[in-house]
Amino acid sequence: MNKVLLIIQREYLARVRKKSFIVMTFLVPGLILAMYGVMALLLINSDDLNRVRLVNVVDESGVFAGKLKDTKTIKFISSSGPVSNIKADLKKDAEEFLLFIPSDYTKPNGVEILSQKKPNFSVVSKIEEQMNDIANANSLVRAGIDTAKLHQVSTAKIAITSKQVTEKGVEDSSVGAAYGAAVAGAILIYISLFIYGSQVMRGVIEEKTNRIIEVVVSSVKPFQLMLGKIIGVGAVGLTQFLLWIALSTAITVVASNFLMKDKVNAQREQVMRQNQPIKVQTATPTAPPSPALDMYNSMKTINYGYILSWFIFYFLTGYMLYSALFAAVGSAVDSETETQQFMFPITLPLLFTYILSFSVLVNNPDSSLAFWLSVIPFTAPVAMMVRLPFSVPGWQLALSAFMMIAGFLFTTWVASRIYRVGILMYGKKTNFREISKWFFYKE
C-alpha cells in the first residue's frame, strides 16, 4: 500500500508542476472575472430608466399595511380585492406588480411578488428590505423594546419568491438558471472526464514507450501502478477543481463588493449583509435596475453547494470508471495514434448522453429515459448533472450513486486484467479479440 502512495505522489507532483496545470488553474477564474466584467458593462449601459413601478399590496397579515414607503422607483398601492382579479389586471401593464403577504409571512416562500414581466432584482430587494425592517420593528415591539435586547432579537428574513404570471399561469422564474446549471454541469463533467481520463491513458502510453514499465513492475504489481496513476491524476483533477472554486469564489466576493457595489446598486450591499443588525436606510437608491442584475439574482436561486458536492462525486466515480478503461486502452497500444479504434466504443455512451442532454434530457429531466441514463454508470455522470438542478428524488440519487461505485469497481477490475498483460506487449497490433484474450490470461 505504501508503494501505491509513492506512485500517487509521483504522478501527482509530475503533473501539478507542469506549466499547463498552472495556466489552466488561473484561466478559468479569469473567465469568471471576465463574465463579471461583461455584467458590469451591461449594468452601466443599461437604459432601463428609473421608471416608477406600481406595486399592489395584498396584506393578509395586516402588519405591513401603510408602512411601506414609496421610493423613487416604487409606488405602493394597498388593494384588498381578490388576488385573482389583480392577477388578471397584471397582464395589461408590464410595470405593475402584485405583492402578496399571507397572514403567516415569516414562513419560507410565504411572501410572493407576481408580475407579467420578470421582477428585477432591485425592485425585489428594495421591497424585501423595507419589509424586513417593518417586520423586525414589529417583533421588537412585541419583545418589549430594550436596546440591550435589540441584538438578541432574531432578525426576520423574508425572501420573496418571484413568480411570473404568463399565459400558462404561474411559473418559477429560476427555471432559466436551472437550465443553465444543467447544461453547464453536463459540459463540465463531460470535458473533465475526457481530459483527466486521457491523461491517464497518455501516462500509460508514455511509460510503455519509454520502456520504464518493466523496471517499475519489477518493484510493484501492475495493479498498484495502475491504481496509483489513476488516483494520482484524479487528485490533480480534484486539486484543479478546488482551486477553481476557491479562486472563483474569491473573485465573486471581490467583484460583488467592489465592482458591483460602487457602480450599480447600493442595495446589493444590503442584501450581502442581511445577517447584520437592522439599520435604518439613509441613502436613497439611485441606480437603474437592469437585466444583468436579474441574471445575477436568478443565478443565486441555484443551490450550488448541493450541485457542487454531487458534481465532485460524479466526477470522481465517473473518472475512476472511465480512466480505468482508458488505462487499459493505453496499455494495449504502442502509440497514441492507435488508440482511436478503442476509444470510440468506450466513450460512445458518454457522447450519446452528452448530445441528448442539450435537447431531450434538459427539457424532460424526469422522463424515464433520463432516469435510466442517470442510473447506468457509463452515462450517469452527464445525465445526473443535467437532472440535478431540477431536483432528483433521493432514492434515485442513492441508486445512481450505488451504481456508480459498483460500476467503477467493475471496470477497474476488468481494466486491470487487460492492463497487466498489455503493458508488457510490444510491437503487436492489437484488436478487441486479442484484448479479450488477455482478460482470461492467468496471472
Next chain:
Amino acid sequence: MLSIRNIVKQYAGHQALNDVSLEVEKGQIFGLLGPNGAGKTSLIRIINQITAPDAGQILFNGEKLNQAHIEKIGYLPEERGLYKKMEIGEQIIYLARLKGLSREEARRRIKFWFEKLEMETWWNKKVEELSKGMQQKAQFVATVIHNPELLILDEPFSGFDPVNADLIKDEILELNQKGTTILFSTHRMESVEELCDSIALINKSRKILDGKMKDVRNSYRNNTFLIEYTGNKIDFTGDEPFELLDEIAADDAYTLKVQFKEGVTANEVLQYLIPQAQIHMLQEVIPSMHEIFIQKVNQIDGR
C-alpha cells in the same frame, strides 16, 4: 540461492517455458543463453514476479518466492527506460523507494554511485537531456541502488559504447566479488565466456544444456588440435594418426587443423610429425560457447 523447478508457462496458443529447471548458486555469475524467442525473458519475468508460472515453483534462498524478495532482486530489463521529463536524481530516488529504501538512504547511496561513476553533475538533469550512454549508466545505478542479493541483467551491454560497457562490466564483477549473485541473459557469447561461471541454454521453451562453463566446454572437446609447422609441405596419405580437417598455408608456415584418431595422444602425433617438419605449435581446440550454442541449437532444430 535461486532454485527454479519445473517451470511451465503457457500463453494463448504458445508455450513459452516447458518444464525448465535451473540451479543458480550463491556468488555465481550465471549465464542464461538462448536465441531470441526461446523463453529467456519469460523466465526472467517469472523470477521477478512480473508474471506467475502456470506450474512449477521457484525457491529464493530456500524460501518460496514471494513479495518480500522483490527488494532483494535488482532487474535491468532488456526493454528499459526512464521517465523522460523527470530529473535523474529524483527519478532514481523514486525507483529506490519503490524497492523499499527510505528517501535519505536512497539519496546517500545515489551520491556514492554518482561519485563512483563520475555522474555528480547529473543530479538535476532531465533524462531527455542525457545521451543514450549516460541514460544507460543512470539506469544501471537505479538497478543496483538497493544492494540486491540477486542481480538480473537482460542483455546488459546492448546500447553501451565500448568504454561504458567495460566500465559497467567492471562494476558487475566488483559487485560479484562482494557477493552479489548475477543472472545474466544474453545471446552474445563473447561476454558469456568472459564472465560466466555457469550457463544454461534455452531453446524453444526448453532447457537443452546447463552446467559449469568449464565442464560444458570440456564435454564438447573432440580431440581437435591446431598444429603449425615450417619446412617442406607434408603430403598426407591417409595413414597418419589423425584426420586432416583443414590446411592453411601462409608464407613459409603451414597450419593444420586435425582431429586425432581414437586413442591417439598428442605425443604420438608429434613423434609422427617431427621427422618431417619443424613444429612451432600444437594447441587443442576447445569449442567456443558460440560454436556449442550454434551446434546445439541446430541439432535440436534438426538442421
